[in-house]
Amino acid sequence: MNPILKNFKIKYRFKEILGIIFLIIFALGLYLPYIELKEFQGEEGRRALVALQMLETRNFLIPNILGEPYFNKPPLFYWLLALVFSITNNCSEFVARSVSTVMALSGAVFLTFIWKNILKNSNIKYSFWSLLIPGLIFLTVPEVIDKAIRAEIDQTYTFIITVSLFSWFYFYEIKNKKNLGFIISGLFLGLGILSKTFQALSFFYLAIVPYFLFQKRWKELLSLPHLLGIVTYLLVFLLWAIPANFQIGFIPFLKAWISEYQTAATTAEVPLIDHLSSFTIGVVIGYSPWIFFLIFYKHKEFKKFLNQYPSLKKIALFSFCLFAFSYFFYFIFIGSRLRYILPSAGGFVFLTCLPVFYCFIHSHSFWKSRFFKTFYYGIIGFLVLSCCILTIYLMVAKPLQHIPVFLIFNLFCLFIFSLIFFISSRRKSSFTLIFAFLIVAVFFVKQIYTSFYYPYHQAHLNHFRNASVEIGNIITSDQKKDNSLYICKEIPHHIVYYLKYRFHIIENIIYSKYCDESYFKNWMLVPAAYQLFHINTENYKVYQLKIRKKDYLLIKKQGNSS
Known part of the structure; x- marks a missing residue:
């Protein structure tokens, strides 16, 4: 092998390994502080209890609580929780919630792997930071953060659906291994069904059906590889469903799942108009600050950039189909909650990753936009002002010795870093600084929230x-x-x-x-x-x-x- 080429590969391999290590450290630092302070809420206690009952009764086939079969959810997440409880010999809130943290981290690493291979396929060189764009965006999406610190199914389910969808895209579209693409995606779709019932299929088909239709390739839906995928996910599901049917019957599970679908689709906590507006506002807040980069899709220069690279254009279209159609599908059901579209977060990540990557290459495009300049400086001003107001409130409302040290530290760091980024960005030279600021801002805002609210919750809402x-x-x-x-x-x-x-x-x-x-x-x-x-x-x-x-x-x- 040519020594220059060998050194080049070693350099990129080292960059990839270093990137994965950075993602691990960043994710653990972002998610784990104070994760054990807040008591179980929502369905967390039920999830942990079912897993513990499995370990106690040694019946891993049928989820149950105190001898009563629990039909509402399939058993995969309970198996995972039970495995972690068994390995650690610990069933604390920290251990239960860290399962979701690991799933979020795994999702970020997987998206980074797909991104790296798409860039290599397009012969695009990448820096350390541009390699980590999808992983860091995924980890810092507020909806992902919220589910990554709960002992709930959502984050594990999101990881499984993300792997299913983008492994299909990678093997089917990039590697042109059509059979393998559908088989691997079918394997994870089967696991998705075992996590949260047949709605796992909705995300897959909401993505690939319009994707094929837009490209006038609908006949591929009738192909042998697709049939292999269907057989694969049915086989995975039947590996559990058949033994469960012999032990207790499958009909109770089916009735419970259908009942949940009906309840989710029809039960409205607010009027229709309020649901439509709150759902949309929830998406904007839950996927900030990255959602604003979607504005780039109306810019001609960015469209020209995508047209230069077929793989980037394909991942943009596929991601659009996944996220947009998932959003509209759940948008029309008045009983839907924002967390229902979380499995489409991978599509959102790549949709926003592409304009962010474009800004890395053409940093002037960010600074030329009046909207983004206002957006950037507006965030800095808001964060600096918020730090000052919260600090004053804490000093007035509480004795100094009762204010958590970690909270003071995070407020100080966010204030200082915001000022540093503001001063440094006056030169308007590098987009890396903007990207770093958004990552740092999300990191410290989350730390401030947990260091303030979680101790308060432990003291007053236990x-x-x-x-x-x-x-x-x-x-x-x-x-x-x-x-x-x-x-x-x-x-x-x-x-x-x-x-x-x-x-x-x-x-x-x-x-x-x-x-x-x-x-x-x-x-x-x-x-x-x-x-x-x-x-x-x-x-x-x-x-x-x-x-x-x-x-x-x-x-x-x-x-x-x-």
Whole structure:
């Protein structure tokens, strides 16, 4: 091999390895601080509880909670959580949420890999920073950040769908390996179905159907490679569905999934007009600051740039089909939430990555735009002013010793860096500085939010943790050896998680659908809203509990009751 060519390859390989290391350090620094302080919210407790029940019962086929099958979601995410809990021998909030952090990081690395190969295919040279554009954009999208610090399915699901879609694009369009493209995408589509049901297919077909139609290649949808892809994702799904059907039947799962689709599509928390406006505003906020770079698609110079490189033009069209049609598909359903379109984030990343990369090459195009100059300096002014206002508020509202040191540090860093970027950018020479500023700004804004809100949440909004400790103290103070807790009507999954697994206060928790005195021996926890059997003070002692916004009754059966 030519020594010059060999050195060239070594240089690029070193740059790629260094880039991956940087993404890892950046992602961990962005996501992990304070991740364990906030108690489980939303569905987090249920996700962790199902995984822990799998480990306890050794039944990994059918998700269940306290013996009751849980049909709403397939088992893949629970398998992943159970595996991590088992390996670490730890089921804390930090461990559960770090699964999503790793999935977000993996998505960023995968998008960087695809981007690198597209640039190589187009014979485009890239710098260290231009190589990392898609990975850094993905990691700093606010919607991705929000889901990367939750013990929820969304980030894992997004990673699986992203790999499915862009592995298809890479092998099918770039490498021209059509069979392999559909087979690999089919494999991950099958995993997507096992994560969040058949809606995984919607993202795939919302992307490739219009992509083929725009290029007048619709016949390829009827090709043998596509058939191989269909067979692949069905086989992956059936590997679980057939054994599940033999054990408990598949119909309950299907009914639960259809019910969820109907609820998501029709349940409106706000009127239609409010939904349409809030959904759009949510997209703008949830995908800032990068969404504003889409304005470049109306510039003639940028369009000429794309036309020079067929691979870049193809990835732009494919990404547009994925993100735009996913957005409009969920936009029309009044029960949709912003997180529903998160699996299309890979398309958004490449759509914004291309104009950002163009600015790296033609930095003058950014500074020529009055909009982007106003946008850039507006962000700097807003951040500097916000730092000053928040600092003054903290000094007035709290004693200095009660202000988290990490919060003060982050406010100081954001203020100083904003001023440095403002002074440095006056020369208007390099876009790298602008890109670095946007990354740094998102990083420190997120750190300020978590260092302010998470300790506050731990101190004032620890509803489930505090309630679990209170319930545990009441029950364990009883002199009886059998401190089993019976739960009826509904399962408070956060309470069960903290009582049984996180704090190890109550080892035996039993669920019954019926609130009947014959179903419990000593203790019962039930929502106060339900009508119970007759309770008298001679046979029962009742503790009234307020758990977040809901009233519960903790009932103790007295010793003289028969």
